[in-house]
Amino acid sequence: xxxxxxxxxxxxxxxxxxxxxxxxxxxxxxxxxxxxxxxxxxxxxxxxxxxxxxxxxxxxxxxxxxxxxxxxxxxxxxxxxxxxxxxxxxxxxxxxxxxxxxxxxxxxxxxxxxxxxxxxxxxxxxxxxxxxxxxxxxxxxxxxxxxxxxxxxxxxxxxxxxxxxxxxxxxxxxxxxxxxxxxxxxxxxxxxxxxxxxxxxxxxxxxx
Amino acid sequence: xxxxxxxxxxxxxxxxxxxxxxxxxxxxxxxxxxxxxxxxxxxxxxxxxxxxxxxxxxxxxxxxxxxxxxxxxxxxxxxxxxxxxxxxxxxxxxxxxxxxxxxxxxxxxxxxxxxxxxxxxxxxxxxxxxxxxxxxxxxxxxxxxxxxxxxxxxxxxxxxxxxxxxxxxxxxxxxxxxxxxxxxxxxxxxxxxxxxxxxxxxxxxxxxxxxxxxxxxxxxxxxxxxxxxxxxxxxxxxxxxxxxxxxxxxxxxxxxxxxxxxxxxxxxxxxxxxxxxxxxxxxxxxxxxxxxxxxxxxxxxxxxxxxxxxxxxxxxxxxxxxxxxxxxxxxxxxxxxxxxxxxxxxxxxxxxxxxxxxxxxxxxxxxxxxxxxxxxxxxxxxxxxxxxxxxxxxxxxxxxxxxxxxxxxxxxxxxxxxxxxxxxxxxxxxxxxxxxxxxxxxxxxxxxxxxxxxxxxxxxxxxxxxxxxxxxxxxxxxxxxxxxxxxxxxxxxxxxxxxxxxxxxxxxxxxxxxxxxxxxxxxxxxxxxxxxxxxxxxxxxxxxxxxxxxxxxxxxxxxxxxxxxxxxxxxxxxxxxxxxxxxxxxxxxxxxxxxxxxxxxxxxxxxxxxxx
Numbered sequence: 001x002x003x004x005x006x007x008x009x010x011x012x013x014x015x016x017x018x019x020x021x022x023x024x025x026x027x028x029x030x031x032x033x034x035x036x037x038x039x040x041x042x043x044x045x046x047x048x049x050x051x052x053x054x055x056x057x058x059x060x061x062x063x064x065x066x067x068x069x070x071x072x073x074x075x076x077x078x079x080x081x082x083x084x085x086x087x088x089x090x091x092x093x094x095x096x097x098x099x100x101x102x103x104x105x106x107x108x109x110x111x112x113x114x115x116x117x118x119x120x121x122x123x124x125x126x127x128x129x130x131x132x133x134x135x136x137x138x139x140x141x142x143x144x145x146x147x148x149x150x151x152x153x154x155x156x157x158x159x160x161x162x163x164x165x166x167x168x169x170x171x172x173x174x175x176x177x178x179x180x181x182x183x184x185x186x187x188x189x190x191x192x193x194x195x196x197x198x199x200x201x202x203x204x205x206x207x208x
Numbered sequence: 209x210x211x212x213x214x215x216x217x218x219x220x221x222x223x224x225x226x227x228x229x230x231x232x233x234x235x236x237x238x239x240x241x242x243x244x245x246x247x248x249x250x251x252x253x254x255x256x257x258x259x260x261x262x263x264x265x266x267x268x269x270x271x272x273x274x275x276x277x278x279x280x281x282x283x284x285x286x287x288x289x290x291x292x293x294x295x296x297x298x299x300x301x302x303x304x305x306x307x308x309x310x311x312x313x314x315x316x317x318x319x320x321x322x323x324x325x326x327x328x329x330x331x332x333x334x335x336x337x338x339x340x341x342x343x344x345x346x347x348x349x350x351x352x353x354x355x356x357x358x359x360x361x362x363x364x365x366x367x368x369x370x371x372x373x374x375x376x377x378x379x380x381x382x383x384x385x386x387x388x389x390x391x392x393x394x395x396x397x398x399x400x401x402x403x404x405x406x407x408x409x410x411x412x413x414x415x416x417x418x419x420x421x422x423x424x425x426x427x428x429x430x431x432x433x434x435x436x437x438x439x440x441x442x443x444x445x446x447x448x449x450x451x452x453x454x455x456x457x458x459x460x461x462x463x464x465x466x467x468x469x470x471x472x473x474x475x476x477x478x479x480x481x482x483x484x485x486x487x488x489x490x491x492x493x494x495x496x497x498x499x500x501x502x503x504x505x506x507x508x509x510x511x512x513x514x515x516x517x518x519x520x521x522x523x524x525x526x527x528x529x530x531x532x533x534x535x536x537x538x539x540x541x542x543x544x545x546x547x548x549x550x551x552x553x554x555x556x557x558x559x560x561x562x563x564x565x566x567x568x569x570x571x572x573x574x575x576x577x578x579x580x581x582x583x584x585x586x587x588x589x590x591x592x593x594x595x596x597x598x599x600x601x602x603x604x605x606x607x608x609x610x611x612x613x614x615x616x617x618x619x620x621x622x623x624x625x626x627x628x629x630x631x632x633x634x635x636x637x638x639x640x641x642x643x644x645x646x647x648x649x650x651x652x653x654x655x656x657x658x659x660x661x662x663x664x665x666x667x668x669x670x671x672x673x674x675x676x677x678x679x680x681x682x683x684x685x686x687x688x689x690x691x692x693x694x695x696x697x698x699x700x701x702x703x704x705x706x707x708x709x710x711x712x713x714x715x716x717x718x719x720x721x722x723x724x725x726x727x728x729x730x731x732x733x734x735x736x737x738x739x740x741x742x743x744x745x746x747x748x749x750x751x752x753x754x755x756x757x758x759x760x761x762x763x764x765x766x767x768x769x770x771x772x773x774x775x776x777x778x779x780x781x782x783x784x785x786x787x788x789x790x791x792x793x794x795x796x797x798x799x800x801x802x803x804x805x806x807x808x809x810x811x812x813x814x815x816x817x818x819x820x
Binding site for chain 1: 233234235236237238239240241242260261312314316317319
């Protein structure tokens with residue numbers, strides 16, 4: 001059954017409020033955000049398998065790259081052709097990868113109940129949820145922060161009519177933020193984190 | 209951290225793989241808005257900052273009041289791409305300057321704790337690091353900042369100046385000891401008696417034999433002094449210097465616990481410090497003979513190398529070098545010119561030296577102005593000696609023979625003014641070049657009133673002479689700026705930055721400065737003055753300054769490589785920049801700079817009505 005995420009989160013929160021993962025469901029009070037990115041074998045959630053997960057904490061205007069998550073998983077059977085061209089991760093690059101169970105454990109420990117930031121973050125959350133549900137009985141309960149929405153909300157006041165270009169490279173160029181290792185999970189997570197900090201703390205970018 | 213941090217830059221490239229990993233694992237990234245303070249004076253900094261993007265200014269204004277315009281007034285260093293700062297503050301425990309983002313800035317932050325670990329674990333890294341800080345301190349000192357002794361404090365005894373001790377056993381005769389000292393070129397010997405060491409210096413030997421009449425067979429251990437002043441190898445070099453001064457001795461023994469490591473000599477300590485600007489300055493001031501001055505001048509080359517290799521802003525290096533060269537010339541003038549003649553003559557430097565824009569030792573461009581009617585028969589000989597001495601100091605002779613040894617460039621005040629005016633009237637190429645060199649003249653020694661009188665007379669003469677300015681300005685269009693219509697770099701191979709970039713800016717600015725009677729000779733300062741007078745737009749002035757600094761810097765980078773690679777140590781093509789050797793970024797910058805030159809030429813064409 002496909003339920004909207006909000007309803008499902010609400011339901012899962014009730015079910016797990018007193019469980020061993022109760023603290024994941026508590027409302028977050030701090031000032032940190034976790035920027036997270038997954039490299040997967042497909043853009044279709046139902047087919048996608050996770051290859052690597054990168055995450056980094058943001059505290060105020062600092063991207064805490066010293067405290068980060070950089071996980072490689074065991075190569076899945078579906079790691080072939082098309083996706084390799086994008087993320088350039090081959091099976092050989094994942095020889096020392098860990099099992100998805102362990103990876104999820106690390107992700108939960110790292111993220112806690114902090115909001116999760118990403119570029120098209122719902123996709124990453126959905127993929128993680130897909131692997132989490134069978135094991136934990138719930139998906140990521142965290143609040144999601146969508147970078148392109150943050151960007152859109154700020155820039156829409158400055159652009160008159162027309163669509164706003166929300167492509168990753170365009171945003172990074174507009175914000176004048178260096179792209180760090182495009183198409184590695186950690187690199188993208190850091191770039192997104194930088195764009196977020198820039199949007200939250202800097203002056204609005206110019207349009208045009 | 210993935211490869212967003214460039215480990216190829218010094219000093220980080222000195223770290224081992226393990227250490228680089230440690231560094232990578234502890235880097236954070238900070239974001240700062242324009243005007244935000246990264247390190248505040250008096251505060252303990254978070255760590256070492258390495259800029260990814262943006263620009264940060266270091267300023268001495270300790271209170272944060274006043275608007276940004278006023279604040280930026282005191283900025284004396286700008287840090288940009290991949291520059292790092294805050295290291296000195298980390299070592300010192302707190303910052304003495306403010307570091308404020310001039311633009312939006314993203315930087316890596318390396319926490320203090322890790323930086324200190326790396327410095328403690330890697331002597332090369334520590335060395336480089338400290339040398340760099342020293343160089344930065346030089347700049348601060350040039351700007352009249354706190355004249356503290358930080359740079360001395362940082363050097364330790366182990367910094368490579370410990371001499372191997374010459375040890376002789378007991379029962380060695382005075383004769384043998386002297387023989388050994390000669391063979392080892394040592395000027396002291398340590399005599400071992402039991403498990404104690406006693407020092408015997410050359411003076412001790414002389415005293416023993418000559419004054420006290422001891423036989424040459426006497427045991428050297430008998431005349432040794434066993435009350436040794438010793439110092440730990442990890443101690444600061446500066447402490448050794450203090451010790452020697454207090455005890456009035458010239459060497460101290462370096463002991464690690466009970467183990468003898470060697471001897472440190474006063475001369476070595478002094479020469480270790482000799483490449484520091486104010487030490488060189490002091491040595492220049494104190495020089496009593498030409499020979500002493502020559503020694504001091506030698507240290508200058510080392511200083512410049514250190515400044516350049518540690519990436520100190522080119523403008524400051526140039527100013528520093530110009531100031532030091534000026535002092536050397538002034539001192540040599542005092543040493544060679546008789547006291548009674550000094551008030552009647554004025555030594556001037558011209559060309560790039562007069563503008564204070566030379567880096568590598570360049571040709572001497574100098575001249576002499578003397579009082580009308582001065583009777584000094586020995587003048588020409590004195591000037592010849594002056595030029596020759598400068599050559600022996602390592603200042604190459606001028607190929608165009610613009611030197612005081614050439615009577616053409618030794619003139620009375622009125623002759624000089626007349627000569628300038630004659631050149632100004634002539635349309636011929638050499639005259640224009642001579643005039644261009646001459647109007648960058650600057651007095652360095654003697655009676656500067658003589659120079660000012662001549663300059664005043666010349667400026668009055670050319671005032672309102674629009675034809676002259678128009679004619680003079682034309683030279684800046686002589687060489688084509690190598691940009692195609694589309695603005696990309698035309699030549700794939702070599703670019704003559706002097707013709708294409710440096711000269712048009714320098715000459716154009718020179719013409720405008722003359723027109724507006726600006727007495728500054730330095731191009732950057734001329735630009736500032738023109739902007740202040742409203743004769744040039746601020747944006748144009750800033751662009752021109754940036755472009756000029758870039759040309760000089762790019763040229764210098766390749767000059768240094770060529771000098772290092774050539775067998776003779778001479779760079780045959782000093783103005784060539786090989787485009788293939790530039791990074792993509794450098795090429796882009798160069799292109800932007802050439803565009804600025806192109807725009808400036810258009811401006812000059814309009815301003816001075818120079819249609820082609």
